[in-house]
Amino acid sequence: xxxxxxxxxxxxxxxxxxxxxxxxxxxxxxxxxxxxxxxxxxxxxxxxxxxxxxxxxxxxxxxxxxxxxxxxxxxxxxxxxxxxxxxxxxxxxxxxxxxxxxxxxxxxxxxxxxxxxxxxxxxxxxxxxxxxxxxxxxxxxxxxxxxxxxxxxxxxxxxxxxxxxxxxxxxxxxxxxxxxxxxxxxxxxxxxxxxxxxxxxxxxxxxxxxxxxxxxxxxxxxxxxxxxxxxxxxxxxxxxxxxxxxxxxxxxxxxxxxxxxxxxxxxxxxxxxxxxxxxxxxxxxxxxxxxxxxxxxxxxxxxxxxxxxxxxxxxxxxxxxxxxxxxxxxxxxxxxxxxxxxxxx
Amino acid sequence: xxxxxxxxxxxxxxxxxxxxxxxxxxxxxxxxxxxxxxxxxxxxxxxxxxxxxxxxxxxxxxxxxxxxxxxxxxxxxxxxxxxxxxxxxxxxxxxxxxxxxxxxxxxxxxxxxxxxxxxxxxxxxxxxxxxxxxxxxxxxxxxxxxxxxxxxxxxxxxxxxxxxxxxxxxxxxxxxxxxxxxxxxxxxxxxxxxxxxxxxxxxxxxxxxxxxxxxxxxxxxxxxxxxxxxxxxxxxxxxxxxxxxxxxx
Numbered sequence: 001x002x003x004x005x006x007x008x009x010x011x012x013x014x015x016x017x018x019x020x021x022x023x024x025x026x027x028x029x030x031x032x033x034x035x036x037x038x039x040x041x042x043x044x045x046x047x048x049x050x051x052x053x054x055x056x057x058x059x060x061x062x063x064x065x066x067x068x069x070x071x072x073x074x075x076x077x078x079x080x081x082x083x084x085x086x087x088x089x090x091x092x093x094x095x096x097x098x099x100x101x102x103x104x105x106x107x108x109x110x111x112x113x114x115x116x117x118x119x120x121x122x123x124x125x126x127x128x129x130x131x132x133x134x135x136x137x138x139x140x141x142x143x144x145x146x147x148x149x150x151x152x153x154x155x156x157x158x159x160x161x162x163x164x165x166x167x168x169x170x171x172x173x174x175x176x177x178x179x180x181x182x183x184x185x186x187x188x189x190x191x192x193x194x195x196x197x198x199x200x201x202x203x204x205x206x207x208x209x210x211x212x213x214x215x216x217x218x219x220x221x222x223x224x225x226x227x228x229x230x231x232x233x234x235x236x237x238x239x240x241x242x243x244x245x246x247x248x249x250x251x252x253x254x255x256x257x258x259x260x261x262x263x264x265x266x267x268x269x270x271x272x273x274x275x276x277x278x279x280x281x282x283x284x285x286x287x288x289x290x291x292x293x294x295x296x297x298x299x300x301x302x303x304x305x306x307x308x309x310x311x312x313x314x315x316x317x318x319x320x321x322x323x324x325x326x327x328x329x330x331x332x333x334x335x336x337x338x339x340x341x342x343x344x345x
Numbered sequence: 346x347x348x349x350x351x352x353x354x355x356x357x358x359x360x361x362x363x364x365x366x367x368x369x370x371x372x373x374x375x376x377x378x379x380x381x382x383x384x385x386x387x388x389x390x391x392x393x394x395x396x397x398x399x400x401x402x403x404x405x406x407x408x409x410x411x412x413x414x415x416x417x418x419x420x421x422x423x424x425x426x427x428x429x430x431x432x433x434x435x436x437x438x439x440x441x442x443x444x445x446x447x448x449x450x451x452x453x454x455x456x457x458x459x460x461x462x463x464x465x466x467x468x469x470x471x472x473x474x475x476x477x478x479x480x481x482x483x484x485x486x487x488x489x490x491x492x493x494x495x496x497x498x499x500x501x502x503x504x505x506x507x508x509x510x511x512x513x514x515x516x517x518x519x520x521x522x523x524x525x526x527x528x529x530x531x532x533x534x535x536x537x538x539x540x541x542x543x544x545x546x547x548x549x550x551x552x553x554x555x556x557x558x559x560x561x562x563x564x565x566x567x568x569x570x571x572x573x574x575x576x577x578x579x580x581x582x583x584x585x586x587x588x589x590x591x592x593x594x
Contacts, residue, residue, distance in 0.1 A: 053594070056436050057436070058432065058435060058436060058594050059594050078438050078440075081436055081437060081438040082438040084436070086433070086436040088429050088432045088433065088436075089429070090427075090428055090429025090432065091428050091429040091430065092429055092430055092432075092433040093430055093433075094425050094428070094430040095424070095425075095428055095430075096361040096421075097357075097360060097361055097430075098360070098361075098364060101357075101360045101361075101364070102357075105353065105356070105357035105360065106433075106437070108353040108356070108357075109350075109353055109434070109437040109438065109439055110437065110438060111349075111438075137361075153433060
């Protein structure tokens with residue numbers, strides 16, 4: 001097997017702003033294999049962007065080390081930069097520049113010859129649905145078009161590894177689906193490794209093969225979405241009974257059949273989380289029927305990553321996003337500018 | 346720093362200018378207003394001829410172009426920091442030094458174009474410039490502009506996400522520098538403390554050098570002081586600018 005394309009060891013970032021010290025990322029150790037599509041999932045301020053900014057050499061880690069495409073992020077920052085593509089949270093294109101000009105400049109930045117850069121720019125304009133906008137300025141593009149240009153800029157030099165920071169935030173559902181089509185095409189055609197952050201559950205769930213859940217600076221789970229859901233959350237099976245008495249009897253019977261803890265949702269409703277709700281439900285209903293317990297309703301709902309997050313942290317992702325929205329170290333300008341010291345390369 | 350990186354950064358900066366050359370002319374509005382509305386007042390005040398007044402005033406207007414145009418150029422970078430494209434260039438394999446120097450060198454193009462346009466406009470009104478002096482004068486302005494532009498970029502980098510602070514600092518520096526340069530009105534009748542401050546104002550020396558150069562007095566001591574001042578601004582500006590860019594994230 002090839003060497004991992006990303007290897008992080010004890011990666012830690014502390015920001016000091018005024019007198020407070022915030023540890024944005026704590027002791028992060030992980031690796032990503034070539035060709036993987038990894039989603040970094042977590043609420044605002046979880047440390048996702050800070051991690052990405054360390055891996056892309058924008059900020060130096062406080063401690064720990066990482067190699068990206070075989071190069072050390074601290075000692076060989078220039079070599080890392082030459083080998084990765086990065087699409088930040090904001091707009092990559094300068095508002096005053098024309099779309100095609102900006103792509104060609106980007107090619108030059110990565111050492112591409114003029115003709116090759118022009119050909120590549122035209123191909124990307126075409127494949128990302130920007131034909132007809134090549135001579136527009138970035139300012140004139142719609143949100144979805146700007147985002148597609150960001151992706152095109154990140155792909156100009158055909159990097160083996162592409163970092164995407166919240167690629168679909170702020171896009172309407174159709175633009176988001178369209179964007180994902182392009183990302184998936186890219187992987188199919190070029191085997192590009194994609195490492196992205198998102199706080200959209202559906203997105204991580206639907207597209208990523210591997211989900212790393214991050215909360216308060218730490219990775220608290222790392223697996224496929226299917227495994228995470230199966231192991232950490234399970235299907236939610238909910239039964240409605242005709243009386244509190246039936247609910248009592250149902251409770252003990254369901255506990256006996258599943259071996260799981262049964263929750264009493266209200267007087268006549270019981271719920272249980274199980275690995276395979278779809279096949280368990282008929283069995284449960286037959287057993288309850290045989291025992292003379294009258295079931296009036298039954299549902300089996302597959303888990304979401306939000307259930308996973310809830311199981312891991314005790315709060316939902318939405319709650320976590322709300323509670324941390326005010327204290328987000330990633331975008332704190334004072335914190336971000338006060339600490340970074342970079343070299344020339 | 347590599348020459349290729351610097352070249353690539355500079356040509357990128359020049360692309361919007363090449364696409365829309367009128368933008369360079371349009372930003373001449375302010376110096377033209379001074380030329381059209383202030384010069385006649387000077388004529389009335391001093392009693393000198395229009396040609397003599399222009400010979401004194403036009404070199405100052407050229408320095409004014411640099412002061413206002415280049416002094417504000419950091420706001421472009423600040424906008425790109427806000428919208429995100431600066432971050433993209435930081436992740437590209439470009440040296441930090443080139444990112445700053447390429448941007449600063451780009452300033453030479455509008456300075457030269459705008460200066461020549463102002464000279465051409467003043468010409469029919471009796472303004473005359475020594476051609477070798479004009480050429481040398483443009484070199485001095487370019488060096489001064491590269492330094493001032495770098496300082497403007499440094500200010501933008503230091504005032505990240507605080508646009509108001511960029512303008513507050515920029516405006517509170519530019520106007521004293523302007524008035525204490527003798528660009529608009531002679532400082533002959535200034536109180537002693539003002540003369541003292543003006544004598545260490547590099548802009549003052551650049552203005553005096555431009556007057557001597559465009560007037561054909563190439564051997565004047567003011568030329569030496571102007572060249573020295575412009576070189577000092579250039580060196581200090583680049584040093585400060587490069588340091589700020591290296592700390593940029």
